Amino acid sequence: MGFLTRAVVLAGAAAAAATVAVAADEPRVHARAFHASGAAASDIKGTFDKFSAALGDDNGSGPPAHDGRRSINWDADGVPFDMPGDFFNTAVPRGAVFHAKDGEFRVSNPPPVQHIDDNRFTSLNKKLAVQLKPFSAPRLFTPLRDNVVDVRFEVPGKRGTKATSAGFGAVLLDVDQKHVTSLAYYDVHGKQLAKVAAPAKAGGLSFVGLIFDRPVVARVRMVLGNAKVTDHDDGHRDVVVADDFVYGEPVRA
Secondary structure: OHHHHOOEEEEOOOHHHEEOOOOOOOOOEEEEEEEEEEOOHHHHHHHHHHHHHHHOOEOOOOOOOOOOEEEEOOOOOOOOOEEOOOHHHOOOOOOEEEEOHHHOEEEOOOOHHHOOOOOOOOOOOHHHHOOOOOOOOOOOEEEOOOOEEEEEEEOOOOOOOEEEEOEEEEEEEEEOOOOOOEEEEEOOOOOEEEEEEOOOEEEEEEEEEEEEOOOOEOEEEEEOEOOOOOOOOOOOOOEOEEEEEEEEOOEEO
16 A cells, blocks of 8 residues: 555555545645445445444534534425525535536425426436435435536535535445546645545445545545436446435534
């Protein structure tokens, strides 16, 4: 493991799947890697719970804190089908702002008042819907026009106030191909701290995440497969959507 002399030191079962890209003269940062996959939610729940507990108590939608974690499971009735990227730091103050091509996101199975019948993205891709098994039912998350999402951290409830987090993990659904779906972590200067691949489990669930020894992560880039949600999921195309996110309390950068 020659990369241990670099700025990031990875520990845990998923360390071998990580690549590191940080300037060698920066302070050394340690990170623990977590990953799991399986056919059912119960197969990854233990790892998800360990990751969550390692970050600390869940601060919900409370005021800014010095430690602990925040989480998003998309399942509250108030989360709109056509979700703005800043929804989880304006309407719901959890310090996560999402960016993607054209800035369009979808959250499945909206409240009936919206008059949209969409269970597991049936309104976008009926063939894909039968392959998706939620971790926390019923709602799921995806960008609409691309397969790449940037998660930027802000102080909860303070739009535009940049923050950093000690870690980020995600539940991903129907990861067919190895070494395609990934999470890359960046510091406040835009330098990549680490990159980890999600374990593959076609038609199942995968969890992947990193926890650093201090809040150094300003942005996480999620590459969800290699095709957008409206594409066919076959052959060389791998359509991946997301369920629960959990991450360290965003603190002022």
